[in-house]
Amino acid sequence: MNTSSPTVKNGDLLIAEPFMGDTNFDRSVVLICEHNAVGTFGLVLNQMTDVHLGDVIEDIHTDLPLFVGGPVQQNTLHFIHRRPDLIDSSICIVDGLYWSGDFEQIKQAVNLGTLTERDVRFFIGYSGWDEGQLDGELRQKAWIISRTQADFLFDTPTTEFWREVLKRKGGEYKSIAHYPVDPRLN
Structure with missing residues (x-):
């Protein structure tokens, strides 16, 4: 019996198994920004709040x-983007997708309108796993792994992101995308 877990890399998407049972990650898709020997850092891509960036950063005027x-x-x-030409010190996650960078440049580009929601996404908090913790969850099959592409990430509606990622994987995953949130109501 193979008890090893799939390998996770920067730029992978962790797709929450439909009946995971963790309310923090119900039908979530997490972008892995950094995975190394001491742990993993990721950002949930599809849990939008009712709060806007301008509500929490005083000198940013945006919705x-x-x-x-x-x-x-x-x-x-935290933030991810696809405009390293506007933001110094960005960290490449995968081709065309970047994490972090010079926040003063971000603020200026957002206020000038040269950086829009088609190119940047902001997050409060993050998803983190200590050494070995994510491997254990992968062995329990709590997550489905997929690769990401910047265009897909920014161009897919947030409300459909979990389903669309599964559909793109094809095969058995395409049918999982249609599982009801509560099978008792089906």
Whole structure:
């Protein structure tokens, strides 16, 4: 019996198994920004809040939405983008997708309108796993792994993201995408 878990890499998407049972991650898709020997850092891509960036950052004048990046340190702000030409010190996650960077440049680009929600997403909090924790969840089949592409990430409606990621995987995953939230109501 093979008890090893699939390998996770930066840029992978963790798709919550439909009946995971963790309310923090119901039907969530988590982008892995950093995975190494000491742990994993990710951002939930499809949990939008009713709060906007301009509500939490005083000198930003925008209605860009904030997403819940995960249950850890929800007093922190993180961002991903696809405009390294506008933002110095960005960290490449996968081709065309970047994490973090010079926040002063972000604020300026957002206020000028040169950086829009088609190119950037902001998160409060993050998803984190200590060494070995994510491997254990993968062995329990709590997550389905897929790769991401920047265009798909930014161009797919948030409300359909979980389903669309599964549909793109095809095969058995395509049918999982249609599972009802509560099978008792089916």
